[in-house]
Amino acid sequence: MKTTSSKSTQRIENKKKKMAALWEISKLNEYDRALKKKQMSDVETAKIEVIDTEVEPKPKRLRTEIDILTEDNCEKSLLGEIGRSGKIKLSGEEFTELKKRLRERTKKMRQHPNFRLREIGDNASMKMDAENRIPLFLSDIQHLILYSQIGVHAPYSPARWCCLEKYNRLLNTNILVVENLSLYHYNSYESQFPFLSSKFQHELEVLAPSSYRGDIVREISMVPITGTQMKKFINEYGTLESAVTKSEDLFDTVRNLFPIEETVLKTDSDYQNELPSSDKFPRTHLLLSGWQLVEENFPLPIKGLMEHKYAGYVLTKDKYKEVTQFSPMFGVDCEMCRTSTGDLELTRISIVDEKLNVFYETLVKPENKIVDYLTRFSGITPKIMKNVTKRLKDVQDELRKKLPADAILVGQSLSNDMHALKMMHPYIIDTSIIFNITGDRTRKTRLQTLAREFLSEKIQESRKGHCSTEDSSASMKLAQLKLKKSICFGDAVMGGIQNEFRTYPELGNRNYATSMLKQVTRLDKSASLTALDDLCAKYKYYVDKGSENKQQDKIKFYPEKSNKDVVKKFCGSLLHQSLNIAHIRIPETQLLTNITHTFETVDKWVQDIYTHTAAPGLCIVLFGGQKDGGNAGCFIQVKGNY
Numbered sequence: 001m002k003t004t005s006s007k008s009t010q011r012i013e014n015k016k017k018k019m020a021a022l023w024e025i026s027k028l029n030e031y032d033r034a035l036k037k038k039q040m041s042d043v044e045t046a047k048i049e050v051i052d053t054e055v056e057p058k059p060k061r062l063r064t065e066i067d068i069l070t071e072d073n074c075e076k077s078l079l080g081e082i083g084r085s086g087k088i089k090l091s092g093e094e095f096t097e098l099k100k101r102l103r104e105r106t107k108k109m110r111q112h113p114n115f116r117l118r119e120i121g122d123n124a125s126m127k128m129d130a131e132n133r134i135p136l137f138l139s140d141i142q143h144l145i146l147y148s149q150i151g152v153h154a155p156y157s158p159a160r161w162c163c164l165e166k167y168n169r170l171l172n173t174n175i176l177v178v179e180n181l182s183l184y185h186y187n188s189y190e191s192q193f194p195f196l197s198s199k200f201q202h203e204l205e206v207l208a209p210s211s212y213r214g215d216i217v218r219e220i221s222m223v224p225i226t227g228t229q230m231k232k233f234i235n236e237y238g239t240l241e242s243a244v245t246k247s248e249d250l251f252d253t254v255r256n257l258f259p260i261e262e263t264v265l266k267t268d269s270d271y272q273n274e275l276p277s278s279d280k281f282p283r284t285h286l287l288l289s290g291w292q293l294v295e296e297n298f299p300l301p302i303k304g305l306m307e308h309k310y311a312g313y314v315l316t317k318d319k320y321k322e323v324t325q326f327s328p329m330f331g332v333d334c335e336m337c338r339t340s341t342g343d344l345e346l347t348r349i350s351i352v353d354e355k356l357n358v359f360y361e362t363l364v365k366p367e368n369k370i371v372d373y374l375t376r377f378s379g380i381t382p383k384i385m386k387n388v389t390k391r392l393k394d395v396q397d398e399l400r401k402k403l404p405a406d407a408i409l410v411g412q413s414l415s416n417d418m419h420a421l422k423m424m425h426p427y428i429i430d431t432s433i434i435f436n437i438t439g440d441r442t443r444k445t446r447l448q449t450l451a452r453e454f455l456s457e458k459i460q461e462s463r464k465g466h467c468s469t470e471d472s473s474a475s476m477k478l479a480q481l482k483l484k485k486s487i488c489f490g491d492a493v494m495g496g497i498q499n500e501f502r503t504y505p506e507l508g509n510r511n512y513a514t515s516m517l518k519q520v521t522r523l524d525k526s527a528s529l530t531a532l533d534d535l536c537a538k539y540k541y542y543v544d545k546g547s548e549n550k551q552q553d554k555i556k557f558y559p560e561k562s563n564k565d566v567v568k569k570f571c572g573s574l575l576h577q578s579l580n581i582a583h584i585r586i587p588e589t590q591l592l593t594n595i596t597h598t599f600e601t602v603d604k605w606v607q608d609i610y611t612h613t614a615a616p617g618l619c620i621v622l623f624g625g626q627k628d629g630g631n632a633g634c635f636i637q638v639k640g641n642y
Helices: 005-055 065-072 075-077 092-111 117-122 138-153 185-189 194-199 216-221 229-239 240-246 268-273 291-293 392-402 414-421 448-457 468-483 515-521 533-544 563-573 597-610
Strands: 113-118 162-164 173-177 201-207 222-227 329-339 344-352 358-363 370-372 408-411 426-429 509-515 527-532 556-559 579-585 616-621 632-639
Touching: 113 117, 113 632, 117 201, 138 162, 138 173, 138 201, 138 216, 138 222, 138 515, 138 579, 138 632, 173 216, 173 597, 185 616, 185 632, 194 597, 216 222, 216 515, 216 533, 222 515, 222 533, 229 240, 229 291, 229 426, 229 509, 329 468, 344 392, 344 414, 344 468, 358 468, 392 414, 392 515, 408 414, 408 468, 408 563, 414 426, 448 468, 515 527, 515 533, 515 556, 527 533, 527 563, 533 556, 533 579, 556 563, 563 579, 563 597, 597 616
Parallel strands: 173 579, 173 616, 329 408, 408 426, 527 556, 527 579
Antiparallel strands: 113 162, 201 632, 222 509, 329 344, 329 370, 344 358, 616 632
């Protein structure tokens, strides 16, 4: 007889234990089923006892078309076959008719234009807390208007913040611009805007043009030229400056969020003829744009955010000089430790100049107690911080004095450092953006990897933690290397090609722009502009530079004397053009003496315009904001035809 081994015996014992456990589980399951059956029986008994007291059961969901047909044929439902859902199975002509109705409705729904917000749009929505809300730019609204008219032919897409599906099904796009009303007025007197608040699904905060010395007419009318357009103007007129004077299609415009002193701007030809000996192209081409500063979460002096999200933040200068190709660059890196608040607070800052000499360096004592020195990353230890007395406020004051007014700050993911410093600066070069080896803008490469691949240097290898001087120097070297090569160098998204062209053509030039209305009407579209006399004249100037002889058959201008006349004329002309803009201005005296009646009147005008809008149509109401008041507000709704 074969003797079983100790391992076999152990396996048999384990199987017995498993079988015993399964038996116990089956008994528990049987017990649960019996208990559930008893509970169901008790519930049925209770229902029978109270059924006489119930007149009619409450519906648990909205009635559908199938429910209505079922109720109309209740007698048949008693005799007909009941489906799994508890509803009768329709057949014959009734079933065919129902399918036809549902099919037609589904077809209409699929063909109907649909507007929805993306993440950046959601961040600007009024549904977001004011402390965390990030306003859109007025140019974002302009891009939506352009896309609603010419779709993929538009020079810029609104895809960064929203999605407009089936734009080609829109019969028209109607915009009402109300100057001197702000989001503050809407929030404080929402009850005076019953139609606007109930009918318009999307309510968004927009940066008021007055907060950055902008003009609302210019912001709506002017579309920055793309790289393709720039090349076209240069080929035809020689330079962009020449195109401005000789062409009616090109305008010169300058904008900025920060308080920049008025100066004479350098032209493209100046950039080419006057460059530092080490640079192949202007360093200004590496600066982050306003959109990028917002998307990369840099702190910005935006009205609304300064009072909440960026409370305690300061500008690096009270006034800035216009940045040029000779503006000095400074490499910046900060180290942080975790404090008792749970946040990271500044403990060290290092700044180097273009010669890699230390420009500024100091240790900083946080306002709160350090609970984690994060030595592995920061290099900070209790011993290092023992006698440190300098506070963040001292660092801010010293930097405000030392940094030049046109300084360019260079760093890796520099937004984190600026938040640690609680400072705002307009001129930023971020090495995590100008260098990209992944081919995906959302995937950034570590500074250690960039230094190894492009500088052949090893950094951040010490077990004692990172060195902020080493990191700031590496960022500066990377920026200088790119300036020696080309704007495409080290960027897989741009192709990484050695491009000796004087500017990267796809970047375009935001200092030059063309008319939005002329962009729209180049295709088979028409537009109308109804506004107060002075506002209408400004819009007309941004179409043809005020030329009296130029006939714009596809663009109609209707100047009016009063806001009431503007709205009346606007409602009467909505069906004649595909794009219609009305621009009115609320006098400041009305906001002081008769504010309730004024807001009720504006809401009534919005209702009239919405009523006269053809369906499907896109309706946009824009409160322009106030210079010393709240930000602008944008209200968006697609009017349906079903």
